[in-house]
Amino acid sequence: MPAFRSGSSEQVAFLEDLLSAGLLSRTGVHGVYARGADFERARLALDALITRTAAAESPEPLYHPPLFPREQLERNGYLGSFPHLAGTVFSFDGDETAAADQLELASRHEDWSGFQSMTEMVLTPAACYPLYPAVAARGPLPQDGLTLDTGDAYVFRREPSSDPSRMQIFHMREIVRVAGRETVIEWRNLWRARAEELLRGLGLELELDIASDPFFGRTGRLLAAQQRDQELKWELLASVAGEPSAIASSNYHQDHFGEIYDIVTADGEVAHTGCMAFGEERVTLALFSAHGSDLSSWPAGVLAALKL
Ligand code: AMP
Ligand code: ZN
Numbered sequence: 001m002p003a004f005r006s007g008s009s010e011q012v013a014f015l016e017d018l019l020s021a022g023l024l025s026r027t028g029v030h031g032v033y034a035r036g037a038d039f040e041r042a043r044l045a046l047d048a049l050i051t052r053t054a055a056a057e058s059p060e061p062l063y064h065p066p067l068f069p070r071e072q073l074e075r076n077g078y079l080g081s082f083p084h085l086a087g088t089v090f091s092f093d094g095d096e097t098a099a100a101d102q103l104e105l106a107s108r109h110e111d112w113s114g115f116q117s118m119t120e121m122v123l124t125p126a127a128c129y130p131l132y133p134a135v136a137a138r139g140p141l142p143q144d145g146l147t148l149d150t151g152d153a154y155v156f157r158r159e160p161s162s163d164p165s166r167m168q169i170f171h172m173r174e175i176v177r178v179a180g181r182e183t184v185i186e187w188r189n190l191w192r193a194r195a196e197e198l199l200r201g202l203g204l205e206l207e208l209d210i211a212s213d214p215f216f217g218r219t220g221r222l223l224a225a226q227q228r229d230q231e232l233k234w235e236l237l238a239s240v241a242g243e244p245s246a247i248a249s250s251n252y253h254q255d256h257f258g259e260i261y262d263i264v265t266a267d268g269e270v271a272h273t274g275c276m277a278f279g280e281e282r283v284t285l286a287l288f289s290a291h292g293s294d295l296s297s298w299p300a301g302v303l304a305a306l307k308l
Contacts, residue, residue, distance in 0.1 A: 007163030014241035031168035059149035087123035090116035123156035136261035145179025
């Protein structure tokens with residue numbers, strides 16, 4: 001069983017407030033919520049603000065569904081680094097007797113996984129992942145590389161919690177750069193300022209942190225230390241129910257995906273990649289946490305920035 005993380009009493013109380021205000025509704029599974037009208041209005045307004053902020057670069061939209069070919073997960077390193085976070089899609093492939101036996105177990109809510117077999121699909125764990133094989137299939141990059149936009153993609157992470165900002169399924173919006181090393185590094189610095197300005201413009205107090213991913217196991221601790229030393233990941237943290245929460249993050253993968261997928265620049269070098277990710281539910285939660293559960297009474301400047 002994956003570790004269930006209890007939220008603090010403030011986080012649990014914040015979740016209760018969100019539920020009673022109709023901003024979120026429970027589904028019966030921790031970290032899987034339905035969104036009410038005002039939560040969704042705020043999230044979509046944020047999504048549109050990200051679109052306006054990125055417009056100067058005219059990123060190419062490439063919107064993928066929340067299912068990802070299993071083969072890509074096996075290939076891109078995720079299964080090795082984050083086996084504890086991955087979600088897989090299994091389905092029934094048996095005869096009538098097996099169907100009846102499965103139903104019998106299911107009717108008692110017992111384990112019917114023995115009747116399920118692996119499909120070619122897993123749940124998409126990060127919005128940018130499907131873009132790398134797609135870009136590689138096009139052949140060498142154009143002279144200036146590519147900038148892509150994932151749209152507000154649903155992603156899955158197996159991290160059940162009663163902290164509303166730790167969801168199992170949520171929208172991740174990423175702007176992704178695939179180009180030569182220098183270009184990606186420069187682009188990343190540009191977005192560091194841009195993302196901060198966007199989020200401060202929404203009245204959020206932010207902290208910037210050099211961060212690492214929750215790599216699995218003992219080797220994972222080493223990988224996390226390396227990632228931090230090389231400053232490959234930074235996060236912008238805002239308060240949600242009194243606790244700092246990473247609402248946006250930027251990853252520099254160096255030539256990891258370029259090597260795996262054989263992505264080459266116009267000059268024949270292995271491409272580098274970087275991405276700027278916004279956790280849309282987390283940003284929205286930070287906004288409700290900072291400005292209150294009544295959207296119409298948020299500060300005028302914030303509503304104007306969101307065009308609400
Ligand atoms: P990451 O790929 O881990 O850097 O995630 C990108 C962004 O997604 C983070 O900056 C968070 O805002 C958001 N995020 C990550 N994990 C979760 C989660 N369990 N629930 C909600 N949002 C998340
Ligand atoms: Zn990414």
